[in-house]
Amino acid sequence: MFYAEDKRATLCISCQVGCALNCSFCATGKLGLVRSLSRAEVVEQVRFALLETSRRGILLKSVVFTGEGEPTNNLQAVLDSAAIISDPQLFAISARNITISTAGNAPVIKKMALNPLQFRLAVSLRARAPDNRLRNQLLMPINGIWNVDAVLDTAFDYHSRISVEYALMRDINDTQEHAFLLARSLNTRASWAHVNLIPLNEIEDSDYKSSTANNTALFQNILKKRGIFTTLRSSKGQLIDGGCGQQLAAKVRDGDEHVQ
Numbered sequence: 001m002f003y004a005e006d007k008r009a010t011l012c013i014s015c016q017v018g019c020a021l022n023c024s025f026c027a028t029g030k031l032g033l034v035r036s037l038s039r040a041e042v043v044e045q046v047r048f049a050l051l052e053t054s055r056r057g058i059l060l061k062s063v064v065f066t067g068e069g070e071p072t073n074n075l076q077a078v079l080d081s082a083a084i085i086s087d088p089q090l091f092a093i094s095a096r097n098i099t100i101s102t103a104g105n106a107p108v109i110k111k112m113a114l115n116p117l118q119f120r121l122a123v124s125l126r127a128r129a130p131d132n133r134l135r136n137q138l139l140m141p142i143n144g145i146w147n148v149d150a151v152l153d154t155a156f157d158y159h160s161r162i163s164v165e166y167a168l169m170r171d172i173n174d175t176q177e178h179a180f181l182l183a184r185s186l187n188t189r190a191s192w193a194h195v196n197l198i199p200l201n202e203i204e205d206s207d208y209k210s211s212t213a214n215n216t217a218l219f220q221n222i223l224k225k226r227g228i229f230t231t232l233r234s235s236k237g238q239l240i241d242g243g244c245g246q247q248l249a250a251k252v253r254d255g256d257e258h259v260q
């Protein structure tokens with residue numbers, strides 16, 4: 001599915017059916033891993049979207065691996081398909097407009113750095129609050145293996161400019177203290193990060209709730225005052241049962257047109 005604004009669209013694609021990472025707030029995580037997609041299946045999502053966008057007079061400008069699945073768990077197919085998508089003779093979407101989003105597998109991010117094509121990297125901190133106490137609640141079990149500092153260090157080794165995706169959950173990771181900790185965590189590294197703040201996409205039978213507007217605004221202001229670029233996303237994903245329950249919603253922006 002893609003999201004279009006001013007006749008330019010961002011396409012969100014999946015690399016797996018389901019996901020093995022089992023994040024406790026995520027609808028896809030509850031499925032478990034069904035299977036990984038082949039590179040042809042990944043590319044097919046782009047081919048189909050290109051047909052649809054050109055039919056509607058929309059330019060497909062960027063592609064984000066933020067649908068179902070964890071890209072580092074299907075890395076070869078992700079890199080192969082991204083190479084095809086960026087090939088000027090084929091889909092011709094610039095590598096700098098292709099973003100691979102990971103929940104944070106540090107060794108695999110290191111492997112990505114060896115790839116000749118450097119795609120953009122987005123690190124999903126989401127439910128990972130930036131303090132150890134909360135991290136250890138294992139909202140994202142992978143967090144127990146590679147902590148936030150390890151993931152950020154590896155991500156900044158990969159590239160000096162990254163995106164950080166942070167899902168705001170009410171009374172879980174949306175307090176001012178968490179904002180201060182996140183800001184410090186980013187500012188202690190001599191690099192550049194753009195933080196996408198994402199209201200949680202609430203799923204059925206889950207205790208996790210989206211942050212309030214007031215808490216979200218306070219959180220964002222703290223980051224901004226510390227010189228961190230932020231964008232507040234709006235979450236329309238719940239209207240469409242978007243794949244990951246989080247990741248698809250991350251790319252739906254205020255005022256964007258959602259097209260299926």
Ligand code: SF4
Pocket residue numbers: 019020021022023026027028029030067068069070103140244246247
């Ligand atoms: S949030 Fe992302 S990494 Fe976690 S279970 Fe869902 S799809 Fe997988």
